[in-house]
Amino acid sequence: xxxxxxxxxxxxxxxxxxxxxxxxxxxxxxxxxxxxxxxxxxxxxxxxxxxxxxxxxxxxxxxxxxxxxxxxxxxxxxxxxxxxxxxxxxxxxxxxxxxxxxxxxxxxxxxxxxxxxxxxxxxxxxxxxxxxxxxxxxxxxxxxxxxxxxxxxxxxxxxxxxxxxxxxxxxxxxxxxxxxxxxxxxxxxxxxxxxxxxxxxxxxxxxxxxxxxxxxxxxxxxxxxxxxxxxxxxxxxxxxxxxxxxxxxxxxxxxxxxxxxxxxxxxxxxxxxxxxxxxxxxxxxxxxxxxxxxxxxxxxxxxxxxxxxxxxxxxxxxxxxxxxxxxxxxxxxxxxxxxxxxxxxxxxxxxxxxxxxxxxxxxxxxxxxxxxxxxxxxxxxxxxxxxxxxxxxxxxxxxxxxxxxxxxxxxxxxxxxxxxxxxxxxxxxxxxxxxxx
Amino acid sequence: xxxxxxxxxxxxxxxxxxxxxxxxxxxxxxxxxxxxxxxxxxxxxxxxxxxxxxxxxxxxxxxxxxxxxxxxxxxxxxxxxxxxxxxxxxxxxxxxxxxxxxxxxxxxxxxxxxxxxxxxxxxxxxxxxxxxxxxxxxxxxxxxxxxxxxxxxxxxxxxxxxxxxxxxxxxxxxxxxxxxxxxxxxxxxxxxxxxxxxxxxxxxxxxxxxxxxxxxxxxxxxxxxxxxxxxxxxxxxxxxxxxxxxxxxxxxxxxxxxxx
Numbered sequence: 256x257x258x259x260x261x262x263x264x265x266x267x268x269x270x271x272x273x274x275x276x277x278x279x280x281x282x283x284x285x286x287x288x289x290x291x292x293x294x295x296x297x298x299x300x301x302x303x304x305x306x307x308x309x310x311x312x313x314x315x316x317x318x319x320x321x322x323x324x325x326x327x328x329x330x331x332x333x334x335x336x337x338x339x340x341x342x343x344x345x346x347x348x349x350x351x352x353x354x355x356x357x358x359x360x361x362x363x364x365x366x367x368x369x370x371x372x373x374x375x376x377x378x379x380x381x382x383x384x385x386x387x388x389x390x391x392x393x394x395x396x397x398x399x400x401x402x403x404x405x406x407x408x409x410x411x412x413x414x415x416x417x418x419x420x421x422x423x424x425x426x427x428x429x430x431x432x433x434x435x436x437x438x439x440x441x442x443x444x445x446x447x448x449x450x451x452x453x454x455x456x457x458x459x460x461x462x463x464x465x466x467x468x469x470x471x472x473x474x475x476x477x478x479x480x481x482x483x484x485x486x487x488x489x490x491x492x493x494x495x496x497x498x499x500x501x502x503x504x505x506x507x508x509x510x511x512x513x514x515x516x517x518x519x520x521x522x523x524x525x526x527x528x529x530x531x532x533x534x535x536x537x538x539x540x541x542x543x544x545x546x547x548x549x550x551x552x553x554x555x556x557x558x559x560x561x562x563x564x565x566x567x568x569x570x571x572x573x574x575x576x577x578x579x580x581x582x583x584x585x586x587x588x589x590x591x592x593x594x595x596x597x598x599x600x601x602x603x604x605x606x607x608x609x610x611x612x613x614x615x616x617x618x619x620x621x622x623x624x625x626x627x628x629x630x631x632x633x634x635x636x637x638x639x640x641x642x643x644x645x646x647x648x649x650x651x652x653x654x655x656x657x658x659x660x661x662x663x664x665x666x667x668x669x670x671x672x673x674x675x676x677x678x679x680x681x682x683x684x685x686x687x688x689x690x691x692x
Numbered sequence: 693x694x695x696x697x698x699x700x701x702x703x704x705x706x707x708x709x710x711x712x713x714x715x716x717x718x719x720x721x722x723x724x725x726x727x728x729x730x731x732x733x734x735x736x737x738x739x740x741x742x743x744x745x746x747x748x749x750x751x752x753x754x755x756x757x758x759x760x761x762x763x764x765x766x767x768x769x770x771x772x773x774x775x776x777x778x779x780x781x782x783x784x785x786x787x788x789x790x791x792x793x794x795x796x797x798x799x800x801x802x803x804x805x806x807x808x809x810x811x812x813x814x815x816x817x818x819x820x821x822x823x824x825x826x827x828x829x830x831x832x833x834x835x836x837x838x839x840x841x842x843x844x845x846x847x848x849x850x851x852x853x854x855x856x857x858x859x860x861x862x863x864x865x866x867x868x869x870x871x872x873x874x875x876x877x878x879x880x881x882x883x884x885x886x887x888x889x890x891x892x893x894x895x896x897x898x899x900x901x902x903x904x905x906x907x908x909x910x911x912x913x914x915x916x917x918x919x920x921x922x923x924x925x926x927x928x929x930x931x932x933x934x935x936x937x938x939x940x941x942x943x944x945x946x947x948x949x950x951x952x
Contacts, residue, residue: 354833615806
């Protein structure tokens with residue numbers, strides 16, 4: 256099989272993995288080596304589905320001993336199979352990188368023979384790319400659940416980011432759709448990686464040249480809509496992962512049906528709007544100081560499809576509004592619908608320089624479309640409106656543009672260009688504009 | 693208050709020209725109501741206005757430059773540097789006022805968004821910085837048989853130097869040329885340092901494509917076409933994130949066989 260055909264098969268097999276960011280680590284170029292890394296991440300192109308392409312995202316092989324029902328690569332599925340050699344991967348990476356097609360390599364694999372065997376294969380490949388071809392760019396690699404701790408530790412020293420995909424948001428759905436995997440087998444490597452990162456950070460403080468272990472942190476992915484798990488369960492899981500395992504990102508992927516005989520899997524794809532809402536909730540957790548309890552206050556466990564989670568929260572807490580722009584601190588500002596992290600920072604900075612009017616807000620680029628109902632400037636509201644729940648529900652509801660959302664929702668996946676950035680420095684601003692966060 | 697007509701300062705469009713105008717503000721009693729770039733084709737004088745032609749003076753410019761270097765924060769200096777690269781023709785007076793304010797209040801100038809020109813400078817900075825950042829991803833090199841990597845870009849703002857800074861770090865061991873076809877400039881890097889010089893439009897003709905180049909382009913295009921999920925096609929989003937004016941220099945969009 257020629258390399259073109261292999262690339263086609265093993266790219267096709269990897270495309271459902273949503274994580275393709277190249278952010279989180281700054282590394283200067285080194286004499287004698289190829290490449291550098293940029294903490295804000297760089298998108299090299301955008302695929303026809305609007306997703307950022309920054310890494311050469313491929314599977315090492317798609318021969319698999321497992322039979323996870325939601326996965327295209329499961330052993331019972333009749334798809335063409337192929338396997339790359341480390342040499343082929345290295346040549347692709349180096350040649351793509353020199354032409355500036357990519358920011359680095361995202362190497363994943365299905366489980367071939369055994370978890371240890373697969374992990375060893377990934378390790379050997381990374382070692383080859385790093386040590387023989389002196390590649391200094393970004394590498395994201397999968398940790399295989401069930402592989403030995405030593406292998407994961409050794410691989411982590413060669414990679415910038417590692418991830419273990421959880422896929423199914425609960426132990427029950429795992430048992431149902433991925434019988435060979437258990438919650439414990441997935442969480443164990445995550446814990447190992449977390450401990451590795453903590454240890455490495457401590458060592459780097461003491462010894463300047465201590466090797467860094469997974470400097471860009473770890474991530475995971477959840478499939479949404481394949482199992483019956485509701486939004487609350489998913490967001491709570493994400494919250495737990497951020498808090499307990501210090502994950503950098505949790506990615507959500509609306510289920511796209513794969514050919515299967517399993518009657519329990521849905522035959523239609525999950526709505527992209529749901530994925531969009533989950534990303535919004537995820538951002539509330541990470542950058543807006545919310546917790547899952549607040550997001551699901553007075554809720555049946557699914558996110559409101561008509562308005563974003565912050566709006567919904569505000570509707571449940573109208574007594575906390577309106578907020579006076581000239582007095583509110585940053586955390587309060589962040590809870591106002593329509594005010595994001597960039598705007599909150601700008602307002603906080605402008606507060607120190609003089610009174611802020613609605614005119615100033617507009618000039619600063621704060622979007623008043625939603626915020627106007629929840630704020631006052633110098634004691635005045637933008638228009639004479641009451642904080643009335645029915646009125647606000649009607650005004651802020653998005654359901655009239657439901658269809659459009661089906662198109663737009665992927666924006667949240669990677670093109671967060673329209674959403675605010677977490678911190679005021681330029682890199683973060685860029686990160687956000689380019690969706691690399 | 694004595695009658696006086698509005699004075700327009702006309703510079704030669706260079707950074708030094710603007711710095712000289714600033715020097716004249718502090719030491720020559722120049723109080724312009726407008727600062728324009730006299731080298732632009734769109735520049736023309738109107739009746740009733742008073743024009744002061746600023747003769748660029750390296751020594752004055754350097755004095756102002758040194759003051760900026762020693763007094764301003766990194767962020768402020770970055771804003772000045774990047775907005776000077778902007779393609780906006782009316783940028784000079786905003787930069788002029790921004791620098792004046794920065795000398796008055798070097799610590800807080802960037803927080804003072806009550807002033808329109810501060811907002812404007814921040815906008816220009818973002819715009820230029822963003823374009824340079826996008827090009828660090830969207831620029832495409834071709835392997836030439838001369839052993840040099842060659843890329844063409846045609847940015848709206850004059851971001852070549854920023855792009856060169858990025859690639860000299862990343863591809864430090866490679867010789868490469870980045871050709872800004874919109875301005876007829878090229879950055880040339882020889883593994884030690886780079887220069888930016890004027891180059892003819894047909895610079896490309898002086899290079900031959902390496903024999904393997906086409907097959908790598910084909911591999912890349914195949915990857916590009918395969919990685920997208922067909923069920924989630926979203927052309928509008930793609931266009932928003934990678935505007936079409938970049939596409940003419942992007943390999944995957946030039947070798948068209950992909951599903952739309």
